[in-house]
């Protein structure tokens with residue numbers, strides 16, 4: 017039996033032990049986004065313990081909130097619950113308003129032995145300083161104190177508009193998920209959440225004047241399975257936000273210095289509205305909330321005044337809910353077929369004296385009539401519009417800001433016309449696109465390819481603009497469209513860690529960007545994801561492979577790397593790598609047919625397997641030249657892509673295919689010595705909707721001197737039909753065997769067939785792995 021003293025004795029031992037267990041970790045100021053200036057100081061460090069207090073200026077509610085956020089962050093990562101107070105004390109983290117800091121979102125973070133000072137000219141600036149402090153503290157969990165080396169950090173953002181778009185129409189996210197999303201945006205210094213609230217597949221915002229928008233428009237009877245397969249899941253789908261809920265989100269975001277930019281996409285992408293109020297469509301309906309993906313041809317009737325008043329009424333309620341200076345009115349992808357045959361729309365064209373010209377049809381100008389009218393309305397309420405880059409067609413409304421999504425070109429044109437621009441090109445920052453080349457092992461996505469590195473290397477300010485024009489690029493944004501993202505966990509997976517790369521594009525100085533350094537910092541940020549329970553993509557911790565063809569030795573050189581701890585093991589015989597396999601030390605040389613696999617093995621588990629099948633034929637890893645370069649955006653590693661032994665998969669954007677538009681593909685191989693050959697094989701990747709067709713004519717010629725070629729084989733195929741399927745097409749050209757040192761393969765350019773939406777325009781041909789057999 018224990019006596020009272022005995023118990024006390026045991027207790028104090030326990031306290032002593034827990035004291036000793038309390039580890040001290042060092043803060044690391046190399047965070048994401050990388051601050052502008054970090055100047056170390058030789059003074060002694062500051063120790064953050066449970067005795068540290070957080071001080072905020074009295075009677076400043078916003079700053080008090082920020083102080084409480086900081087206390088919460090510190091508690092999550094250290095277990096220390098700090099006191100928050102407006103009474104000054106020694107050994108404190110002081111949050112200070114300092115008007116001498118010029119950038120409204122800038123901050124200074126000063127650490128000395130006596131305390132920490134986070135200053136900004138606004139609470140927003142202080143908030144970003146708090147984020148930097150938070151991310152400097154290792155988030156590896158467990159109770160701990162933190163040693164903060166003396167430092168002075170001065171920082172401010174590169175762009176004032178740092179956005180992320182969430183599409184809540186195609187798939188709805190409950191209020192709590194949106195709040196969680198706002199939290200993760202705050203961690204990345206994002207200051208705009210663009211909410212895509214309406215689309216063909218669902219209307220998600222309560223509008224008091226038009227209750228049927230949510231009664232009917234927020235529900236679809238079922239959803240197509242996969243990529244418009246024609247099969248449906250038979251499950252009703254619904255969801256919308258009440259005005260109260262949206263106001264709550266506005267407040268929640270505002271406390272984190274994030275403005276919600278609402279979008280009502282008009283006059284296209286409106287089928288859910290038309291299902292609710294069919295009288296606002298050209299034909300009068302009936303319409304249903306769309307159950308498939310794509311762009312519906314049912315749009316708002318531009319000739320019907322009531323329909324336009326309807327849009328204005330909706331915008332009026334939107335403006336009352338959202339204090340944002342910007343109201344997004346969409347404007348993308350508005351098919352004009354209904355307008356072409358609608359008497360009211362045609363009457364409007366006449367009445368407004370709208371004329372077609374060389375550039376655009378009368379209906380295209382009718383769209384800009386609608387946009388201008390909406391702009392006038394929004395401006396009359398003291399706000400400004402943002403529109404997708406299609407609003408350029410037919411002339412920009414006077415104060416419009418343009419979101420350039422189809423490419424950078426719309427943004428360039430807008431800046432040249434002195435309109436503000438937010439760059440959000442689908443080539444780099446569409447987070448609904450695949451993030452890994454191994455698309456077969458990813459959740460189904462819309463297509464595309466935007467790896468972490470690609471997002472990181474996105475440069476929003478094009479060189480072609482003059483210095484004056486460059487000032488119109490006010491920011492950058494990534495978009496998360498959710499056709500193929502049914503759950504919130506998947507939304508996080510598609511967002512993280514690509515958002516970290518975006519944060520550095522949006523915030524950090526261009527000169528400070530460095531992908532390798534980013535990757536190392538990303539590993540630490542990911543500890544914060546884990547601590548906060550965010551789901552994220554883990555590709556960064558898989559094997560990263562760099563492939564290089566070596567024509568000298570006729571081999572493929574595979575260099576492997578990974579982040580974090582662990583060793584890489586690989587096999588070349590098709591077996592799954594284990595600790596008993598080859599340990600990777602130096603680049604691997606592949607000279608024969610190989611099934612290569614590699615993975616990282618860590619104490620915490622194994623990474624996914626990286627896998628590559630390498631096929632050798634007579635032209636593989638031999639010198640190869642292309643007479644004409646592939647098209648912009650699809651040239652990747654150039655000619656060697658065609659004979660590196662690796663065959664592209666179904667996704668044409670991963671770098672394994674070369675794309676050519678409107679030019680012949682002429683590839684000349686140097687086999688180095690006279691070689692007997694009798695067959696050429698190559699594949700094309702056809703996506704008709706993306707203007708990518710199959711090859712129709714291909715020729716094989718040979719030469720002994722590389723100068724004079726003679727044709728030895730050819731293939732000629734009929735034009736593709738609308739009913740032909742998309743996918744990979746393998747072409748084989750057999751011919752009487754010849755001996756040749758040089759082989760030239762020519763694939764002739766094709767135009768889009770008459771049945772195609774882009775009829776007559778030059779088509780793309782995507783080709784990979786030209787094999788000589």
Ligand code: NAG
Nearest residue numbers: 348349404421446448462497498
């Ligand atoms: C575009 C559409 C969008 C769709 C997305 C998918 C814009 C501005 N419009 O075609 O509705 O969800 O691509 O990536 O992006």
